[in-house]
Amino acid sequence: MQVNEIIWSETEQKIAEVAFQKAYERETSTLIQEIRESAGAITELDQIWRLHDFLSARRHEIDGKYDFSYSVLLFVFATFIKQGWLQPTDLEGLAKDKLAKIISLARM
Amino acid sequence: MQVNEIIWSETEQKIAEVAFQKAYERETSTLIQEIRESAGAITELDQIWRLHDFLSARRHEIDGKYDFSYSVLLFVFATFIKQGWLQPTDLEGLAKDKLAKIISLARM
Numbered sequence: 286m287q288v289n290e291i292i293w294s295e296t297e298q299k300i301a302e303v304a305f306q307k308a309y310e311r312e313t314s315t316l317i318q319e320i321r322e323s324a325g326a327i328t329e330l331d332q333i334w335r336l337h338d339f340l341s342a343r344r345h346e347i348d349g350k351y352d353f354s355y356s357v358l359l360f361v362f363a364t365f366i367k368q369g370w371l372q373p374t375d376l377e378g379l380a381k382d383k384l385a386k387i388i389s390l391a392r393m
Numbered sequence: 394m395q396v397n398e399i400i401w402s403e404t405e406q407k408i409a410e411v412a413f414q415k416a417y418e419r420e421t422s423t424l425i426q427e428i429r430e431s432a433g434a435i436t437e438l439d440q441i442w443r444l445h446d447f448l449s450a451r452r453h454e455i456d457g458k459y460d461f462s463y464s465v466l467l468f469v470f471a472t473f474i475k476q477g478w479l480q481p482t483d484l485e486g487l488a489k490d491k492l493a494k495i496i497s498l499a500r501m
Contacts, residue, residue, distance in 0.1 A: 313437075316441065317435055320432050320441055320444070321433055323432075324432030324433065327428060327429060329421075329425070330455075334452060337445070340445040341445065344445055347438075
């Protein structure tokens with residue numbers, strides 16, 4: 286299966302959109318919580334610059350990761366699973382070969 | 394008076410160091426307070442990226458501004474006064490021509 290030639294049925298597109306949104310909401314709400322907690326504990330300027338470094342890295346990573354293009358979506362979902370933002374059950378309803386590919390990529 | 398050829402007496406050096414440190418502490422504690430408050434109010438990812446932009450700008454500004462070199466110190470103190478981190482009274486004990494120059498630069 287060439288990942289860039291995959292056909293996504295309408296049902297699968299809907300499942301993918303919902304799962305993508307779910308990962309985004311989980312990751313962003315976790316990030317918001319982290320920022321609120323770490324900012325609340327800041328007492329020195331160095332900690333502010335460490336927070337800044339952390340945000341620079343997370344922004345770069347999140348900007349690159351949340352790409353809803355069907356040509357890369359298997360890789361994107363694999364990353365979400367690897368990082369714990371999605372469980373395979375969140376992708377139930379996708380064709381078995383897609384799900385197998387995602388899970389296999391997530392293990393790499 | 395050429396600002397890069399100014400002689401700072403030992404007493405003046407001490408006054409300058411104390412004032413410099415005072416400005417630094419005032420500005421950084423204000424920044425810490427600002428970050429804690431704005432981070433505490435974050436509920437959306439966009440606000441995190443605005444905080445990141447704000448920190449990038451402040452880091453750049455603070456890194457550039459806190460330069461304790463006698464050749465630029467009149468300008469540095471003028472900036473502190475302009476931005477409210479120092480009052481002219483914090484510089485009492487400096488020679489009158491230095492203080493006049495700082496206050497004049499702060500008005501520009």
